[in-house]
């Protein structure tokens with residue numbers, strides 16, 4: 001049972017509840033490829049999903065390690081792996097290195113499975129890998145208020161483009177455009193997390209966007225991140241095809257979040273936004289799959 005406990009600790013350290021944030025962009029990129037080519041390679045889709053998951057998981061581990069070693073995570077933090085001595089720092093480092101190696105193995109496999117040119121594959125993959133590390137490692141982009149930009153790009157355009165490109169074999173602007181609503185919603189998860197942690201982050205001496213703009217503008221930004229995607233879906237649904245109204249079904253989950261954020265009860269907002277993100281992402285992907293041929297812009 002000692003081995004079982006250790007395994008459970010490793011799985012928890014990956015923060016698996018956040019994985020939907022990287023799986024929906026993969027689904028979106030693949031759905032766009034399906035719309036354009038009429039088919040997707042399921043093996044490529046699986047390997048691509050594992051690659052993105054592994055890089056995302058490694059990013060979470062790097063975050064756990066550096067937040068702890070810089071003294072940002074403390075007894076009251078969300079991330080308890082190292083503060084509660086569930087794992088040793090060296091375990092986290094080894095596991096992270098293992099995941100990055102596994103990611104490189106997966107992307108090598110993708111090179112042989114896909115017709116995407118090596119330089120394009122490497123550019124996107126190492127872009128994702130560096131972002132996942134630099135978020136908290138090295139310079140520590142998150143500590144200098146750049147975390148929001150990193151999340152907006154990696155969980156949006158980059159991951160969607162990666163999944164699309166390995167299917168179709170070329171880079172295109174199409175996935176970048178369609179990534180926007182999903183990326184905004186994913187950034188809402190991180191922004192609510194940073195707003196909740198504002199006081200402890202300030203004490204630890206780091207700067208986040210939430211700290212820079214303060215609680216009132218943070219509330220405005222959260223609303224933009226949550227509701228602008230719905231405005232885009234309304235436009236797509238009314239001007240192009242009704243299937244793009246599907247994500248609007250998640251609106252009843254969005255309004256309570258606005259109220260809780262306004263009353264500054266931040267505690268449960270990140271988890272609830274993560275749920276909203278998964279559902280909205282799935283409805284968005286279904287909406288695209290169900291759209292009649294050539295009914296959507298660029299598709």
Ligand SMILES: CC(C)=CCC/C(C)=C/CC/C(C)=C/CC/C(C)=C/COP(=O)(O)OP(=O)(O)O
Pocket residue numbers: 022051052055056059060063067078079124125127128129131132133135142150151154155158159162190193194197
């Ligand atoms: C194209 C490819 C191969 C990949 C993209 C793969 C992805 C999505 C990479 C992103 C990895 C990344 C930046 C992960 C970090 C996410 C993270 C830990 C966010 C939360 O950090 P904190 O705000 O510190 O959370 P806590 O306050 O709970 O510690």
Ligand SMILES: Cc1cc(O)c2ccccc2c1O
Pocket residue numbers: 015018021060151155186187189190193270
């Ligand atoms: C803690 C945590 C961990 C993550 O992996 C996230 C990924 C995307 C958005 C927010 C995230 C987050 O708040």
